[in-house]
Amino acid sequence: MSASTSRGGGGSSSGASGSGTKSRGSGSGGPCGACKFLRRKCAPGCVFAPYFDPDQGATYFASVHKVFGASNVGKLLSKIPVHKRLDAVITICYEAQARMRDPVYGCVGQIFTLQQQVLFISNLQLRLPVI
Amino acid sequence: MSASTSRGGGGSSSGASGSGTKSRGSGSGGPCGACKFLRRKCAPGCVFAPYFDPDQGATYFASVHKVFGASNVGKLLSKIPVHKRLDAVITICYEAQARMRDPVYGCVGQIFTLQQQVLFISNLQLRLPVI
Structure with a gap:
C-alpha cells in the first residue's frame, strides 16, 4: 500500500487479494497468508482468507498481528459488512505498517503533516493578490 | 483528544495524565486507568500508569484495548524511550477512537479527506489569476 490512500476498495498492494469471494486463501487448498503466519489450519470461511494471499499476505499480516493482534482484527472484520x-x-x-515504521506517531504523524500542509497552502492563498 | 493533532506531547484530553514520572496511576495507591479496566493489580513501574489516570483513563483504555490489545500496546510502549x-x-x-467511530476506515479516512483537501486547495490556487 502506498502513502496515497483511496476509498472504495480500489487498487491495493497491501497483500490483500481483494476477491472477497473465496473462503480459503490461495484457492489451492493451502492456508491463507494470515493462517500461514499464525501456523494454523485455514478453516473454510476464514475471515482473513479473502484478503491475505499465501505469499505477500503473510508478510502484511505479520505487521497487522504485531500492532492490532489477529484476534482483535478478526472480531473487527466479522462485524463489518462483507x-x-x-x-x-x-x-x-x-x-499497522505506519506504526511499525514510526512507533511513536504511526499514521497520525501523516495526519499532522497534512493538517500543517492545508494550513500552509491556505495561508499562502490568502496572501495572493486579488485582481 | 480532539480531531486536531499535535506533536511533542502538547495538550491532550486523551485521559493521559502526561506526567511521565509516576510509577502508579493516581498517586493515591489505587490502580491506574488501564489496570482498573483490566481489573488487575497495578504493579509498581506499570507501563500504562503514567498515562492513564484512574478516571477518564479507564474509558480511553477501553478503546485502546479493544482495537490494539493491552499486551500489544504494552510491548510497543516499553520499546519507546520514556x-x-x-x-x-x-x-x-x-x-483507537477513530477505529471505534469508523470501523472501516479508522483515522485513515481522515488522511484521505486531508489529501483531497490539499489537492483541492492546490488546484484552486493554480486557477487564481497571477498579476
Missing part, C-alpha cells in the same frame, strides 16, 4: 471488509483490511494494513 | 511515550499514547488513543 462488501466493506477489503477497505477495512487495506486501512488496517496501512495503520 | 520521553516519547506520552506522544505514543496520545496517537494510539487517537487511532
